[in-house]
Amino acid sequence: MKEPFNPFVINTYQGKEYFCDRENDLKKLISHIENDRNVVLYAWRRLGKSALIHRLFDELESSNNYETLYIDLLATQNIDEAIQSISAAIYEKYGKTSKGISASIQKLLASIGATISFNPMSGTPELTLGINKSKQPHQSLASLGEFLIARKKRIVIAIDEFQQINDYEGTKAEAIFRSWVQQIPDVRFIFSGSHRTLMEAMFTEKKRPFYQSSMLESLQPIPLEAYSQFITQQFQAAKKxxxxxxxxxxxxxxxxxxxxxxxxxxxxxxxxxxxxxxxxxxxxxxxxxxxxxxxxxxxxxxxxxxxxxxxxxxxxxxxxxxxxxxxxxxxxxxxxxxxxxxxxxxxxxxxxxxxxxxxxxxxxxxxxxxxxx
Ligand SMILES: Nc1ncnc2c1ncn2[C@@H]1O[C@H](COP(=O)(O)OP(=O)(O)OP(=O)(O)O)[C@@H](O)[C@H]1O
Ligand SMILES: [Mg+2]
Incomplete structure (x- = not known):
């Protein structure tokens, strides 16, 4: 990560140094993970859900006990695109070896109908999900899941903008995802979303597949005292x-x-x-x-x-x-x-x-x- 020019970052997580407080939230999340509980992280817009997930992942990765995967469903329109996002995250994390693309990842991706093509402009590999899929979504997810549970370390997957699956047409995405989560009980999930009402509904309505499946954590604003301290420090460090x-x-x-x-x-x-x-x-x-x-x-x-x-x-x-x-x-x-x-x-x-x-x-x-x- 490059050092930002301005200590008040407004785009994404840039490391601990530029991250204000959230110590208690972090502790709670770690405790859920360490005790095998899946979590729903929800809050009003732009309070810092995604940044907190990155902060948590930073912590988990540096403990050397976990491998983390961050998946953002915001731009996905259907379950195939969701599977593509998950595959892309797995490919990013495990696909590239010093000798090129890992053989086991190539096999996995081929088995779900995904192909890696090279972007002619940048030369970087890009993942596309083939149109001639012989597999159903639940089968593809099962293959991805099998790959993940075979890893030695514990896996934590964050699915951000999870409420997006409500908009998928034609498939019972919630039910498909729910059974995937149940198939891989060793993998911990954090579900997060920027539409608080939809997120709450998915996890608290009796008829829904995810009903009572995860711990609900509602993120609150950072307290004024903690923010004051953070802001003061950043200014002081620059002699302002x-x-x-x-x-x-x-x-x-x-x-x-x-x-x-x-x-x-x-x-x-x-x-x-x-x-x-x-x-x-x-x-x-x-x-x-x-x-x-x-x-x-x-x-x-x-x-x-x-x-x-x-x-x-x-x-x-x-x-x-x-x-x-x-x-x-x-x-x-x-x-x-x-x-x-x-x-x-x-x-x-x-x-x-x-x-x-x-x-x-x-x-x-x-x-x-x-x-x-
Ligand atoms: N604890 C923090 N300290 C400093 N900056 C933060 C902190 N948390 C979030 N930010 C910054 O605030 C902005 C909004 O955070 P983030 O995108 O994580 O919010 P969000 O809740 O995921 O928003 P959305 O509802 O749009 O998904 C980002 O630019 C991020 O860098
Ligand atoms: Mg977000």
Missing amino acids: VIDLDTIEKIYTWSRGQTYTIQLVCNHLFANYKKVTKKDVDTVLNQILVQQQAIYANFQKMLTRTQWNVFRAVAKEEPLKNPLSKDFLQKHNLGAASTVSTSLKALEKLELVIKDEGNYLVHEVQLARWMAKL
Whole structure:
């Protein structure tokens, strides 16, 4: 891994040094793994689920007792593509040897109908899943599973954006994955997803295949104290100054959301030596201006009532009672029944979320932008 230029990383996990806290979360996850429990890691958007998985994997790999595989299903549309992602992760991890591509991996991939072709532009090998598959998804998964359980070390697989399998057409993906997990009991699984409601439903509804199959771990914002310490240290190390009040202002504006805090600090760190509250205002404003074109699109996506309700939630958040007379009148929203329907639609899209009884606009930056309209 290359050292980042800016200690406030905003893309991915860049190593322990740039990772704030999460010590308790890490301990809990390790304990689940060490005691043979599968885990569901869920949280509101951009709190740091994926980064935490990478942090955990860093820890597990360096203990030398585990081998880890990270699989992201976000871009997959069907079970074949999911199998391709899993095969690609296995190929990345085990396929390349000093003498070329490992023979056992070649055999495994061929047996599931996957072929390795070479990208003519870059020359790097790429995995494609052949069209003439003689095997059913569950058979392919079984072959991959057999390969994994034959490894000497314990395997931990993280499947990120797992809720995506709800969108797969025609196959009972949940049932297929569930039986795969049961076929390879020695392999530990971490299921993670950015759609919290869907993830919860998959693991808590009685009729669903994954019902009560895993430990539910809901990730919370990093506490202000821990974040303050981290931010202060990063600034100090570069002989820059930021005070605790200013950090609290950033934290509150960001509603504790890791990504937004990182983004704001990244800009402040880049542009100032001694950060004042006025500098924070400047940066917050710049961030919203940059996103303006994207945010304006939301208005086009929604009906007029939905948009009005959405904006009203942003202006009033945390909102307790969206059907109260005061709220409806203040924002000119019309009948409570219409507002209730719109709110349900917004919740289904996870644009609006209900957190501990309060309605919030899920995307914190969008919320701050709409509140200004
Ligand atoms: N503990 C941390 N310390 C520092 N930066 C972090 C930490 N956790 C996450 N980040 C940063 O915050 C951003 C968002 O994190 P991440 O992508 O892991 O969130 P997520 O919950 O997986 O988001 P999504 O809901 O979009 O899947 C990333 O840029 C990551 O580098
Ligand atoms: Mg993620």
